[in-house]
Amino acid sequence: MSSDDVLLRRAHAADAHAAADVWLRSYASALPTVRCAHGKAEVRDWFARVLVPQYDTWVAVTGNSVVGLLVLKGDELKQLYLESEWRGRGLGDRFMSLAKRQQPDGLLLWTFQVNGPARRFYQRHGFTEAERTDGQRNDEREPDVRYVWQPQA
Template sequence: MANIRICRFEPSFSSEAAAMWRLSKEKAIGQKEIHSFESHIHFLNHILPQDYEIYVALEHDRVVGIVAFNSAELNQLYVADDHQGKGIGEALLNLAKEHSGGSLFLYTFEINKNAQRFYEKHGFAEVGRGYENEENLPDIKYEWRRFEVKSS
């Protein structure tokens, strides 16, 4: 991650962040994004910031990752396809963990095996399944806890 810088999202990153996010998501789930590019920009600038902190990972001022979270939920985490496996997702995830209240939940698509491996590798455990998304794809709810309480 030598040339990677993580900073707060700014509207000037919108187009690049949305384009990277959409490509990464489309590759992960094998289908086109259902929302228009313009609505994705609006979501990123006006809807998501109401409830979530947003950060981007930049390489030479190019957006290569994005994360959106609050103290309880990891809402979005995407890394550019050509930058996966380089520690960027882990750095963004650790940022969310640091700002959490000690636990986080998230949903990922059942079809996205790479995401499942990633989250499980980083301490998340499956806690449920369903269809909690606009794509109507089966998804998995994961949860991470900073400290597991051991029963005696």
């Protein structure tokens, strides 16, 4: 199945648990050396109480399964996670196009410095590095990097 067969839609309250589980699996797969600062129950509660009802949260759905998620809070891209088998199949590109349509004046995001694949993905989509930190301001205490995207004039 190609990413074109996957529906991108706004998340509903009923998607919170499935989206949280995608986040948990993807985080564990993509960031094996970064400790997850929150337990599974906390992550599921955060999705149900905060991300889905309060933020601009989108899910990628195929059949009855959530296979990816995008979370925007204003001009900040807060979360972009895919099931590992959906990486490299164009679904992330579709989410990025959606994010840019939702925030055409520009976006910012943070990612961990150790996450080379994510950093290359964001750079490929026109994001430029704006700041590096030692990680003392994030829950994981992991060095991170802030990227910004500004549309071409």
